[in-house]
Amino acid sequence: MSGDFDTIRDASSSDEVQLVRLLEEKIKSLQIEIENLRKELNYYKAEMEKMLSPPLIEAVVLDVLPDGRVLVRSSSGPNLVVNVASHIDQKLIKPGVSVALNQRGSTILEVLPQKEDPIVKTMEIVEKPNVTYSEIGGLEEQIKELREVVELPLKKPEIFREIGVEPPKGVLLYGPPGTGKTMLAKAVATESNAVFIHVVASEFAQKFVGEGARIVRELFEMAKRKAPSIIFIDEIDAIGAKRIDIGTSGEREIQRTLMQLLAELDGFNPLDNVKIIAATNRIDILDPALLRPGRFDRIIEVPLPDFRGRTEIFNIYLKKMKIEDNINLELLSQLSEGFSGADIKNVCVEAAYMAIRDGRNKVTMKDLVDAITKINVKRNNMESMKERREKYS
Ligand SMILES: Nc1ncnc2c1ncn2[C@@H]1O[C@H](COP(=O)(O)OP(=O)(O)OP(=O)(O)O)[C@@H](O)[C@H]1O
Known part of the structure; x- marks a missing residue:
């Protein structure tokens, strides 16, 4: 007999445990739902605030006046002299910076992020x-x-x-x-x-x-x-x-x-x-x-370089390169009459390539003279191409 009671008690206590578990789960899921509803509520509140808040006016700072006020060009057109709200770091207000003005257009309320195009x-x-x-x-x-x-x-x-x-x-x-x-x-x-x-x-x-x-x-x-x-x-x-x-x-x-x-x-x-x-x-x-x-x-x-200018430009580029001792800058300058600074730089680069192709580690006078001839041919070809283009266009 006592065994039957035990079975009944066991049965009812296991139902209770199950019920408690069920209730606990229900509470948990309700709590999650409350949390979600709260988030949703906050979202809608924020949206409503955004919709109800007055629009700000975009403006660009033109100048900061000695008395601390600021000259701005508002997006709606006119230039305005405005104040800066006290929460804004005055150091951020510089010409060219985008700002937001209050609706009356009298005060800078925000410094807008720089939208660089x-x-x-x-x-x-x-x-x-x-x-x-x-x-x-x-x-x-x-x-x-x-x-x-x-x-x-x-x-x-x-x-x-x-x-x-x-x-x-x-x-x-x-x-x-x-x-x-x-x-x-x-x-x-x-x-x-x-x-x-x-x-x-x-x-x-x-x-x-x-x-x-x-x-x-x-x-x-x-x-x-x-x-x-x-x-x-x-x-x-x-x-x-x-x-x-x-x-x-x-x-x-x-x-x-x-x-x-x-x-x-x-x-x-x-x-x-x-x-x-x-x-x-x-x-x-x-x-x-x-x-x-x-x-x-x-x-x-800014004209084409004269004799002295060409000598100087050759000197500037050759100084950086490994060259033989017998380089005659005056002769190079004479041979490159009509060349621009960019042409002279090309001559030096070309001469360096000639040396590299020959397996040498120093540029010689001959490399430079040959490079002048080569660049000259290129220049003449470009010139005649340009003339032809102009003639037929
Ligand atoms: N007077 C110079 N002295 C030293 N290097 C020069 C000089 N002129 C030109 N160069 C060389 O030629 C290159 C091209 O020159 P740069 O671009 O300044 O010419 P530019 O007059 O602006 O030409 P563009 O009219 O074609 O734009 C320079 O980067 C420099 O290496």
């Missing part, structure tokens, strides 16, 4: 260029002028302020290909401790159809953010050639890009720590609007 990223930006004046042969006058009109105002703007003259905003370098225009611009950036931003104007027009004007705007904003900086616009004639007829949409697009460039040039201060250097092989076709005072108003010719 992927197109701007395709430009060559050298934070610390390393070309020095000593690596450039035969352009002493041009270096002297660039030092005065670009390097000095970047390094010591106070000198200009004190004496009351404005340095040029833009400098135009013109001359045949390969004469060192890019090198000069890079060297000025190095020696002025400025960031070097290199853009090729023909790429604005070809690659980014419909976006040229925006790219120019972004380019200047980035240059201000990275200041002190030098914007180097190569082949400026691609967007800056005078146009008799602007009929096609491509021509209108180029015109818009040029107008934006002129507006940017007009809009900044000559003593801002951004300088523009442009280069062209075709100054004859440039729109005179580009060369007006306050734009590219300093024009520097």
